[in-house]
Structures are given as C-alpha cells and as structure tokens.
Amino acid sequence: MAHTATAADTHHDAHAHEHHGPQGILKYLWSTDHKMIAMQYLFTGIAMGLIGAYMAYVFRMQTAFPGVNVPGFGQVSPGEYNSLITNHGTIMIFWVAMPVLVAAFGNFLIPLMIGADDMVFPRINRLSYQVFLLSAIVLIVSFFVPGGGFGGAWTAYPPLSAVAEYNQTNLGSSLWLLAVALEFVAFLLGGINFITTLMNSRAPGMRAYDIPLVCWMIVIASILFMLSVGPLIAGAVMLFFDQTLGTGFYDPARGGDPVLWQHLFWFFGHPEVYVVLLPAIGITIDVIATFARKKVFGYKLMLYTTVATGVLSFFVWAHHQFIAGIDPRMANVFTITTLLISVPIAELCFVIIATLYGGSIRLTTPMLWALAFMAEFLIGGVTGIFLGASGADIYFHDTYFVLAHFHYTFFPIAIIGTFAAFTYWFPKMFGRMMNDTLGKIHFWGTIIPFNIIFIPLFVLGIGGEHRRIYNYEHFPELAGEGMFMLRQIATVALLVMLIFQVVFFYNCYVSWKKGEKAGKNPWKANTLEWTTESPPPHGNWPEGLPNVYRGPYEYGHPDRKEDYWPQNQPS
Amino acid sequence: MSAGSVAYQMEQRPEPVRRAPLVSSGLLGMLIFIFAEVMFFAGLISAHTIVRAQTAGALWPPYGQPRLPVEQTAVNTAALLVSGIVLLLSWFAFRREPSSARIPLALSILLGGFFVYAQGTEWVALLGEGLTMQSSTYGGFFYLIVGTHALHAVGALAALGWAWARLNKGLLTETQLATVAAFWYFVVLVWPVLYIQVYL
Amino acid sequence: MVLLALAAVALVPDAAHACAVCFDGPGETRQAFFATTAFLTLLPLGMLAGAGAWLRSRARRLESEDVEKKQHPES
Numbered sequence: 001m002a003h004t005a006t007a008a009d010t011h012h013d014a015h016a017h018e019h020h021g022p023q024g025i026l027k028y029l030w031s032t033d034h035k036m037i038a039m040q041y042l043f044t045g046i047a048m049g050l051i052g053a054y055m056a057y058v059f060r061m062q063t064a065f066p067g068v069n070v071p072g073f074g075q076v077s078p079g080e081y082n083s084l085i086t087n088h089g090t091i092m093i094f095w096v097a098m099p100v101l102v103a104a105f106g107n108f109l110i111p112l113m114i115g116a117d118d119m120v121f122p123r124i125n126r127l128s129y130q131v132f133l134l135s136a137i138v139l140i141v142s143f144f145v146p147g148g149g150f151g152g153a154w155t156a157y158p159p160l161s162a163v164a165e166y167n168q169t170n171l172g173s174s175l176w177l178l179a180v181a182l183e184f185v186a187f188l189l190g191g192i193n194f195i196t197t198l199m200n201s202r203a204p205g206m207r208a209y210d211i212p213l214v215c216w217m218i219v220i221a222s223i224l225f226m227l228s229v230g231p232l233i234a235g236a237v238m239l240f241f242d243q244t245l246g247t248g249f250y251d252p253a254r255g256g257d258p259v260l261w262q263h264l265f266w267f268f269g270h271p272e273v274y275v276v277l278l279p280a281i282g283i284t285i286d287v288i289a290t291f292a293r294k295k296v297f298g299y300k301l302m303l304y305t306t307v308a309t310g311v312l313s314f315f316v317w318a319h320h321q322f323i324a325g326i327d328p329r330m331a332n333v334f335t336i337t338t339l340l341i342s343v344p345i346a347e348l349c350f351v352i353i354a355t356l357y358g359g360s361i362r363l364t365t366p367m368l369w370a371l372a373f374m375a376e377f378l379i380g381g382v383t384g385i386f387l388g389a390s391g392a393d394i395y396f397h398d399t400y401f402v403l404a405h406f407h408y409t410f411f412p413i414a415i416i417g418t419f420a421a422f423t424y425w426f427p428k429m430f431g432r433m434m435n436d437t438l439g440k441i442h443f444w445g446t447i448i449p450f451n452i453i454f455i456p457l458f459v460l461g462i463g464g465e466h467r468r469i470y471n472y473e474h475f476p477e478l479a480g481e482g483m484f485m486l487r488q489i490a491t492v493a494l495l496v497m498l499i500f501q502v503v504f505f506y507n508c509y510v511s512w513k514k515g516e517k518a519g520k521n522p523w524k525a526n527t528l529e530w531t532t533e534s535p536p537p538h539g540n541w542p543e544g545l546p547n548v549y550r551g552p553y554e555y556g557h558p559d560r561k562e563d564y565w566p567q568n569q570p571s
Numbered sequence: 572m573s574a575g576s577v578a579y580q581m582e583q584r585p586e587p588v589r590r591a592p593l594v595s596s597g598l599l600g601m602l603i604f605i606f607a608e609v610m611f612f613a614g615l616i617s618a619h620t621i622v623r624a625q626t627a628g629a630l631w632p633p634y635g636q637p638r639l640p641v642e643q644t645a646v647n648t649a650a651l652l653v654s655g656i657v658l659l660l661s662w663f664a665f666r667r668e669p670s671s672a673r674i675p676l677a678l679s680i681l682l683g684g685f686f687v688y689a690q691g692t693e694w695v696a697l698l699g700e701g702l703t704m705q706s707s708t709y710g711g712f713f714y715l716i717v718g719t720h721a722l723h724a725v726g727a728l729a730a731l732g733w734a735w736a737r738l739n740k741g742l743l744t745e746t747q748l749a750t751v752a753a754f755w756y757f758v759v760l761v762w763p764v765l766y767i768q769v770y771l
Numbered sequence: 772m773v774l775l776a777l778a779a780v781a782l783v784p785d786a787a788h789a790c791a792v793c794f795d796g797p798g799e800t801r802q803a804f805f806a807t808t809a810f811l812t813l814l815p816l817g818m819l820a821g822a823g824a825w826l827r828s829r830a831r832r833l834e835s836e837d838v839e840k841k842q843h844p845e846s
Contacts, residue, residue: 120596188607192600200596205587226603227815230610234618238715247704247711249618255626255633255708260618263804267614267811314812327801330808547587593830606818613814617807624803 029130032122033538037129038108039429042422044136045100051140052091053498059084064484064491066471078470079168082151085468087143089154090176094183095136097276097414102225103132103187105279105421106194106218108429112529113212115203115546115568117539120196128189135182142175150176153468155265158250158258162242174243181236184229191222203528203568205548209299210567212527212552216303217282221275224310228271235264262321270317273409274309280417281306281348284370287424288352289553290525291367292359293563296553302351309344316341322393331390338388345381349374360556360563364523365439369420372447373412380408383458398468401461404454411450419446419504426508427522431534432515438507445500452493456486524564527552531568597750605757608723612761615719616768619712626708633707637700639770640693647689648766654682655759658731658752665738665748672748673738680731683755687724690717716769720762727755 028036054072061068062076069075076084107125111118119125143149150173152161161177164170198211198219238249239261248254250261289296296302315337322331352374361367383405386392396402426434465478472478472487521530528548532541546568554565594602623631632638661675694714702710730751737743 121600124600188604192603195603196596196600199594199599200592203587204589205584223819226607227610227819230607230612231614231617231811234611234614237719238618241704241711241715245704247715248708249622249711249715255622257622257625257800260621263621263808263811264614264618311816314815318808327804330805549584549587591833593826593833602822606815606822609818610815613811617811620807621800621803624799 029133030126032118032126034107034111034119034122034125035429035536037125038104038106040129041099041104041107041132044133045096045104048091048095048099048136052088052096053501055084055088055091056494057498059088060491060494062470063472064487066473079148079151081470082153082468083143083149083169083172086151086153087139087149087176090180091139092410092414093154093272093276094180095139097410098183098187099132100418101276101279101283101414101421102218102221103128103190105214105283105425106190106222108425109212109529110194110197110215110218111201112428112532112536112540113215113527113552114198114201114206115528115541115548116197116201117541117545119193120201121193124189125193128186128193131182131189132186135179135186138175138182139179142172142179145171145175147172155269156239156261157265158239158242158261162239162250164243170243174240177236177240177243181233181240184233187225188229191226194219194222195226203546203548206567209303210548210551212282212286213296213299213302214279214282214286217278217306220306220310221278224271224278224313225275228268228275228314231264232268235261259321259324259326262324263318266317266320269320271310271313274313276413277409278306278309280373280413283417283421283424284373285352285355286527287366287370287420288355289555290424290523291362291364291370292356293362293555294355294359294553295555297351297354297357299551299553302348305344305347305351309341309348312337312341312344319388319390319393322390323397328390335388335390339385342381342385342388349378349381364423365434365436365443366420366424368440368443369416369423372443373416373420376408376416376447376450377412380405380410380412383408396461398466399461400457400465400467403467404457404461407454407457411454415446419443424523425529426511427518428529428534428536430512430515431518432511433518433522434511434515435507438503438510442500442503442507445503446497449493449497449500453490453497456490460486521566524562526554526564526566528567531566595746595749597746598753601750601753605753608757609761612716612719612765615712615716616764619716619768622708622712632709635701636707636709637697637702639697639713641770643689643693644766644770647686647693648762650682650689651686651759651762654679654686655756657682658755662748662752665743665745669738669741669743673735676731676735676738679755680728680735683724683728683731683758687721687728690721713769716765720758720765724758727751727758731755 028040031037058070058073058076059081061070061073062081067075107119110116147169150156150161150167150169152167152169152173156173156177160166161173164173167173198215202211238247241247242249242251242256248256250256250258252258285296285302316334318326318330318334319338322334383401387396387402387405423434423439426432460483463478463483465472465483466475469475469478472483518534520532520534522534523530528546529536531546547570548567549570550565550567552567554567556563557565592599626633657675658679661672661679664675665672694717697713702713704711704714734743734748734751737747
C-alpha cells in the first residue's frame, strides 16, 4: 500500500539516477542517500573535533605553562594563541556541534524514524554537505595563509575583526568569515530539508504526536536556525565589505556602529545555543525512555516546553551586551527574559527525571552518557543564572567563570550528547554492537577529567581571571602560585581526557570489525528505525515502508507480555 | 497519568493511510527559505535604522553626498509591483488552461527585467555623482541593500525564465509555478519596504 | 511574559542612567536600538504564528473537503 504513495515515487527517480552515478570515492561524495550524507557529516564533524581538541591542547599548555615548547606544536606566539582560541571556538560550535548533532543525526534519524525512504530533496541534501565540506576546507586553508588564521575571537567583534591593522590577519579574517558564511548556507539547505521531510514524508498513520521527540527537537532547532541566521548573514556581509572593500559599517569614525555587530551576531548566537541544545535533549530523552523501559512522562508537555524554549530564545540575546553599553532598561528586560528561559529548560529536566522515576533502568553505555548529560548540563544551567543577572554580569563578564559556564553547557551538548547518540545508534549505523566495557572505561575517562578541567576554571573566574590572555605572568595579581596550580590541574586533566579518547576510537574500530552482530532491534526499542535491517539498506525498507499504529514510547504496557510495543505492529 | 495514557492507547485508530501533504514539498521548502530571507532583510533594515539614527536625522544624506532619485525609482517600483500583479494573473490563467499563462508570465518577466535594468542605470548615474560604498555609510547601505535585492531579483527572474521555458514545452507543474512565483512575490513585496527605508 | 517585561521597563527610573558601563550614544540611537530590537524579536514570532495559522486553516479546509467527498461520492 505504501508503494502507491506519490511521495515515495518521486524519490525513486533520484535513487535510480544515483546508481548510474560516478564510482569509487566520488560515489560517496555524490551520494544522495540520507544515511551516506549523515555519515559524511558525522566523520567530517569528528575530524574537525579532533582539530579543535588539538587546538585546546596547545593553548591550554601555553596558559598553564607559559612559554613552554608544546610537544607537537612548538613555541606559541601571541598571534598564534589568539588564532588558536578563536578557531577552537568556531570549530567546536559550527563544525562539530552543528554538523554532528543537527546535520548528521538529523539526516540519519529523521527519515528512519518517521518511516520515509529518504529526504524530500535528496539532491539539495547532497549540495548541503558539499557546501559544508567546502566551508571546512576554506576554514583550514585560513590557518595557513600569510599572516596566519583569524584571532579576533569566535564572536569576531569589530573593529578588531574589521580592520586589518588591528587584527594583523588580513586574508585569514576574510577567509574565516567566508567559511562561516558558507557553513550557514549548508545548514540553511539542510534545515529546509528537515522541516519539509517531517511535514510531508511521515509514514501512514503517523500523527504529530507519534513522532519521536528527537525528530521534533531537531526540526524545532532547524526552525530556530532558519529564523535567526538571517540577521547574522546580513551582518557578516557588512563585516566582509568592511574587511575587503573598505566600507565603514562598523567604524564609528565614519558613522558606523560597532555595537551593531554584537546585536546582529547575538541575535543568531543565542538561539544557536538552543539549536544545538534541543537535539541533544531529544537524544537524551529517547535514550532514557528506551533504557528506563518507561513511557516518556508528558510527551505533549515536553513538546510544548520545547516550543516555549524556542520562542523565548529570541528574547534573550542582548544579555551578551550587558557591558557593551546598552540601555540599562533594555538590560533589565533581557535579564528577566534570560532568567525566564531557565524555566522551560528546568521543566525538560523534570520531565526526564519523572521518566526515570520508577523505571527499570539499564545502565548501558548510552544510558550513562544520557544521564551524564543531564547532570553536567544542570551545572551549566545553574551557573548561567549568575551571568543572566545584569548586575552580577558586570563582574563576571569575560572571566573564566563565563568560559567554564558555557563549556558546562556546550560540552554536554556537543560531546556527551554526541556520545550518547553515537553509542545508542552505532548498532543501527554499522550493524554491530559496541563493546560495553570499553565504552564504560571511555565514559568515566571522559566525565571525571571533564569536571576536573572546568571546576577549577569557575574558581579562577571568581578570582578575576580574564579570558583570552596569552601569558598570565604579565599580570601580577593573576600570576599567583595558587592560580597557576589551578590552571595546571585543568591542563593535566585535559591531557588525561584526550588520552582516554583513544579508547573510544579503538572501541569503534574493534566493534566495527569484530563486534557482535546487532540484528534489527538490539535495544528492544519502539521507534521505526529499529524495524529495518542494521545497517538499513538503500531505500530503508525495501519490502515496503512501515505503517504506524501508536506513539513512540509504549514501554512496559500492562496488557502485553513483552515490555515494548514497536510503532509498526498492528497489535 | 497512567490511566490517561492507557485510555489513549485503547482509542481505536483508523487504518493508516498515506495522507496528501498539506503543502507541496517544493512550496513548503521555498516558504521556509523565504522566511530566512525575510530575516536577512530585517537584519539589513535594522542595521540601516541604527546607523541612520546615529548620524542624526539632519545629516542624512551626509554632507556632500548626492540625493537619491526618489521619483525615478518610484516609477521602477510601480513597474515591479505591476509585474507581481501580472504574475498573479498568469497563475489564475495557468489554473484554467496552462498554455494561456504564457503571455502574462512573459510580461511579468519583462517588467521585472525592466526594473533591474532601470535600477542598474540609476546606479551608474549615482556612481558618477560620487556616491560609492566607501564614500559614506549612506552610500554603503544604499549599494548593500539595493544590491542584495537586485541579486535576488535576478535570481528570481532566472527562475521565472526557467518556468516559462518549461511552460512552452508543456512540462511545468502547478507546484513548480507556485514555488517560483512565491519567490518572485517575496522579491516584489520586500521592495516597497526597502524603498521606504532607503530612499525616503 | 511580554507584559511582564514591559512592566519592568516602565518601573525603571531614568536615574538608572548613572550606571558605570552605560556609554550609549544620543537618545535617537537608543530609541533605534529599542525599535529594532523589538522589530527583530517579534518578526520571526509573527511569521511563525502566521505560518501556523495558515497551515491550520488549510488542514481544516482539506479535512472538510474530504468529508464532503465522502458524503457525495459522485461529485
């Protein structure tokens, strides 16, 4: 019956076309299959993540041991230091969190979870990845051009970013901006696909409230991205013209306004936090429902709360300008909205706790990651309250307190959330189970050092340590022995954490080669992606797309012998 | 809670059938893209408003900078709006009988082409009078906003031209026309806003 | 929520301008920032609400057409 569907028929053209496409490595680059594109995004994101981690290693060594000859890099000059911290931030947010959480898992999960054979626009999807790859290449090229990579921080505030005499990286800053702009184009194309696919390609019988929450979250995140990215692209074009054509949009001497950039940047920049947060929460709730063997507490509540978060996220951006000289009345409004947005987020946490309550919890590796996400993200959220209050922010602004705060939000989102999703869907992606013991070693080897890295940074921030400083020995009040010891503790913990990542890659390799065969549904989960082969064949369900008879979280139903009830089973 | 959820499961569902999409995928994708574009122009308008307020009303346009040709552009604006209306007529014609949409669609493209051409000649004249992107933020914003709109207009005209070529071959579908037309309406409707913002 | 925020604005006295980190430009710039902030914030929400309302009315219309077809299969 599903084969009579019009939506499915139009896709088959694109697929049939693909089989005659180029062979060899080009076959992968020119694939329109959503699973292949998801893998491309995933591996590109992981590769960029390794580059970002290497940068963190280099500048943390310089911060903790000023002037040290960093193994694998050498002496760090001030310009290089600035370039490293700038590109670490840019890469981790735009080339790791976004492609992995939104693009890779969005591409992999949305068609499989809603019972479609592919995205609605497979070729736009392919173009999206190609533009993304190009943007990554442009960014990497920008490190090696004369003058070095851009060093004006990932927020790129003018006039530092706009005037080459200030930032000393004429070509590097333009290429950096170009790479970011290309990356936005890639995600615009991807986001159009996600939203349209969720609207139009759902399996027969799947109603709005039968869609797994992770799909909803990725789509709501895409909507947020679509609606917030425009002003930043406008601002980026203006900045690009300031850099290359010599216009004066951000130059106060010529009638421009540097604070304008901050508004345009953060109008996107703050919703962006929620763009990456929502998929991570969605992943967490799906993993937790599966391993607590319990229906999600309040599906609709969760969905509406997410929408509320999305709406509120447009009202908070100016809290980044509390000390940039904005009107105090405006600061007041944004303080209130910023504190308000913690309400829906807290609600999401309570929903997750209520889902766990009374469940028969299985502490598998993905479940550990999902629980760790909640615990660590909570610390990030609570410390955000200090910064959201405009009065307290005058002190905390630009200290390591801010840095530790947003690492406590972004690390759980981008790293812990990704590991939860990766370990959970690894059987579906590669057809084999991951080694659980190695997975747990990797888990504890990441979580414990993570806290040891960033808790000292909170202390340092309260002590007044400013961000983005090349050598603290030049600042007597920040160069005390105690402060340096805290810095060194954080850096050593970082090294430990990086070493433990080797376990992860070893585990991936071993499991991919020799892991136990996973079968269709190793976790006994309900959602549709577990009803097809692992890994799913071309077209996802060659024998016909599934029908949907119930919601995605029917675990532990009293009338049934088994504790799960797949969405596609008639009874 | 648990009682409610059980009741929800007991509810008898009709046999699953594939529903026709609420909005065709092409049009929906285009609408999402237009939303992003609206926000892009909103960003430009906001930036313009702020910088204009900074230089205080009396000095706008800044000293020594030419005045923009408000009247000539009003004529161009009218041409663009008429093009939008003609496109709407071609849409109704297409719904009645596809081949009858050829002439209004071509007329719409021509009017749009006239708009882009007339704006181009205006640019050349203004450049001759000393208004450049570097000469002031006034000039910078003028070329930035009008230029990005012109780029969108050219892109939309190319898409309309593609639709017209397909129409001549009898291949154009309703969804395709709606998708392409939606983008042209966006280009047409955003222009009066930009005109008021930049010229007046 | 918006009401709450507006109330907060109204309650703040002008005296708050004595703050140490506020070096905003002339009054017109401040007003422009206010206006564009409101504009940029409300525009996406307005568009979302509009799209939502349109989709909903469209869904209702399609549904009623379906019902009519079932009642009068010959038409």
